[in-house]
Amino acid sequence: MKTEKVQKASYAREVFDKLKAHKLAMLGVGVWILEILIVVFLPMIMNLDPYVSDYAAFDAAPSAAHPLGTDSIGRDLFARLIYGGRTSLLVGILSTLISLVIGVPLGLIAGYYRGAVEAVIMRVADVFMSFPSIVLILVLVSVLGPSVWSVTIVIGVLGWTSFARLIYANVLSVMEKEYVESARAVGTSDFWTIVKYILPNALPPILITVTFQTASAIITESSLSFLGMGVQPPEASWGNMLHDAQSITVLSRSPWVWLPPGLAIVITVLSINFFGDGVRDALDPKMKI
Numbered sequence: 001m002k003t004e005k006v007q008k009a010s011y012a013r014e015v016f017d018k019l020k021a022h023k024l025a026m027l028g029v030g031v032w033i034l035e036i037l038i039v040v041f042l043p044m045i046m047n048l049d050p051y052v053s054d055y056a057a058f059d060a061a062p063s064a065a066h067p068l069g070t071d072s073i074g075r076d077l078f079a080r081l082i083y084g085g086r087t088s089l090l091v092g093i094l095s096t097l098i099s100l101v102i103g104v105p106l107g108l109i110a111g112y113y114r115g116a117v118e119a120v121i122m123r124v125a126d127v128f129m130s131f132p133s134i135v136l137i138l139v140l141v142s143v144l145g146p147s148v149w150s151v152t153i154v155i156g157v158l159g160w161t162s163f164a165r166l167i168y169a170n171v172l173s174v175m176e177k178e179y180v181e182s183a184r185a186v187g188t189s190d191f192w193t194i195v196k197y198i199l200p201n202a203l204p205p206i207l208i209t210v211t212f213q214t215a216s217a218i219i220t221e222s223s224l225s226f227l228g229m230g231v232q233p234p235e236a237s238w239g240n241m242l243h244d245a246q247s248i249t250v251l252s253r254s255p256w257v258w259l260p261p262g263l264a265i266v267i268t269v270l271s272i273n274f275f276g277d278g279v280r281d282a283l284d285p286k287m288k289i
Helices: 002-021 023-046 077-113 115-130 133-144 148-158 160-174 178-185 190-202 204-226 238-243 248-253 255-283
Strands: none
Touching: 002 023, 002 255, 023 077, 023 255, 077 115, 077 148, 077 160, 077 190, 077 204, 077 238, 077 255, 115 160, 133 148, 133 204, 148 160, 148 204, 160 190, 160 204, 178 190, 190 204, 204 238, 204 255, 238 255, 248 255
16 A cells, blocks of 8 residues: 555656646746736736726727727726636636536446446437537527626536546546456445545546646637627626627727737637646656656
8 A cells, every 4th residue: 555655656746747847838837827816916906997988088099098998988908808817717717617527427427337327428428529519509508698607607518528538438447457346346335436446547637638628618708709699798708809809990900909818818728738738748658758
């Protein structure tokens, strides 16, 4: 038992060291932490308000009073960019947690018990995956009504299949290990066999999926809000800020309206994906960084 703990600690340290050595992963972590600090604390420091209109500055260009200009009704675009970051990051993180909470237990149950339970869960996953996700999300959001919480819940509920299928495949592999067979042979309950022996050894690849799922959720929320079916004004998100830039006039003459939120989405998604790539490489024993 002591040798096993030492081996696990050694493996964890090796993974952590490889992750620290991955420059793009560390860059991604740094950018993401910086973004979170900005969207959480900057509004309090600068007393930003994304809802107040400056009636003397409609569609104004960037200035000292409004660093990124104003929108068509005089709202400060810098304030809306920061608050929009709060919304987009919140949707990305919470929806991924919802998918994780649903998908991991279902994948564990399907892989451990097999038989009829496996058939039902995996076939339901196949049904979910057979529909074009964006179309299904649009339909469900329109039924529930577009809002931050409906978008978060719908993206989260529909995203469970990737976690379930991955954990299911990992459980099938872990189930063949001697320590699992030994635990079951000595009468360890199914619950403790799953929690102590199967889940810890099947979970690491899930960390990679978490990062990519978060990036995907941010893009999905931005797409829905751009289409007018996501976060609704006056609440700000990066997607509905882009929604205001659908005219040729705005695109060509007012780049300060659409360029900052567009860049924010690109930078955020890239930073998350860089970190995901780093985690994947760190978990690969054949990869030398």
